[in-house]
Amino acid sequence: MSAQQEQGSRPSSSRWRLQVVHRTRFSYAGRVRSSYNEARLTPENSGRQTTLRSRVEIEPAATAYAYRDYWxxxxxxxxxHSPHEELVVTGTSIVEAGPDPLGHEHVDWATLRGPEVRDAYGELLSSTALTAVDDEVVDEVRAxxxxxxxxxxxDAVCRFVRGHMEYLSGATHVKTTAMQAWRHRQGxxxxxxxxxxxxxxxxxxxxRYVxxxxxxxxxADIGQTVTGESHAWVEWWDGGWCAFDPTNSVEVGTRHVTLGRGRDYGDVSPFRGIFSGAGSNGHTVTVEVTRLA
Known part of the structure; x- marks a missing residue:
């Protein structure tokens, strides 16, 4: 925070400095003997985002190692491998985020249909179980x-989807498919x-799913901690990557912090793991976000 910026001030800036604290707490019906886990809680470094600091803390303490996955x-x-009745994983990061500073020349449909694009991005042109859509919906969008x-x-696709779907917390779960959500027009x-x-x-x-x-x-006020959200948005390639938040009908910018990208949620879920021992009593997730500058 600079000397001119006091808590509660609202400076105009093309980039925000944000602190994110993401805490997941797992509780078990009894003692768990062992567990194997993966957390994707470290923000990326990219043209529009710089990760200044990031740390993942685990309770009970465990030896961890980091690697980059396929995506x-x-x-x-x-x-x-020691008995435990609770597991708490906390990711704390400070990032600077803003709009993508790099523009690009948009290509036409003929280029997108060419073999070079299809060879380079074949995995991101194919449907998955979570993203497959029926021909009837595709025909409506083509019109x-x-x-x-x-x-x-x-851009028209993003706005079409948001115009036909209501955001409703709790309406779906992580395994809900695109068509299941579309039929109910909620999600x-x-x-x-x-x-x-x-x-x-x-x-x-x-x-790709982000x-x-x-x-x-x-x-946002500087220095004020608020309840944030785990969030998702999309990127498409038309000569370069473009990011858009269809849920809020806005371009991705200062308020968005990117963790990872993939074909769908399954490639980028924040936490996954297996355990042996007592059953699960469930888990809770909290996200706190503070604008620092």
Whole structure:
């Protein structure tokens, strides 16, 4: 915080410095003998985002190691072999985030249909179990898109999905597919992003699912900690990667912190693991976000 910026001030800035604390607490019905786990809680470094500090803490203490997975996400892997009745994993990061400073020349549909693009991005043009959409929905979107060039078509797809789906917390779960959410016209950011990714791919645009965080306030006070959100949005390739948040109908910018990218949620889930011993009593997740500058 600079000398001119006091707590509660609201400076204008093209980049925000954000602190994110993501805590997941697992409780068990009795003692667990051992567990093997992976956490994806380390924000990336990219053109629009710089990770200044990041740490993953584990209780009970465990030896951990970090590696980059196939999609480029940083994974903290650890295992526990002493009896425990609770596991708490906390990721704390400080990042500077803003809009992507690098522009690019948008390509046309003929380029997207060419072998070079299809060879380079084949995995991001194919449906997955979570992103597959029915032909009927694709036909409806094709009618909306018409003769628009790829970049404008992608923007139209994002707004089409949001215009037809209501954001409703608790309406779905992590295994809900795009079509299940679409039929009910309800879901959370994960569902809206899955539907959007599925439709972008169906039109011939390479698209990927992005996992991260969102500061909920557009005009956030510096120094004030608020309840944040794990969030999801999409990126598509039309000569370069473009990021858009279809849930909020905004371009990705100062309030968005990127953790990782993949084909769908399954590639970037913040935490996964297995354990042996007593059954699970469930888990709780809290995310706190503070704008520092």
């Amino acid at each position: 480029g996400s940083t994974v903290t892997a650890f295992d526990l 909306v898109v018409g003769d628009l060039p790829p970049h404008e078509a992608a 959370v950011c994960q569902d809206i992003s899955h539907v959007t990714v599925g439709l972008l791919r169906a039109l011939g645009l390479p698209a 996992s991260g965080y969102l500061h909920p306030k557009r005009d």
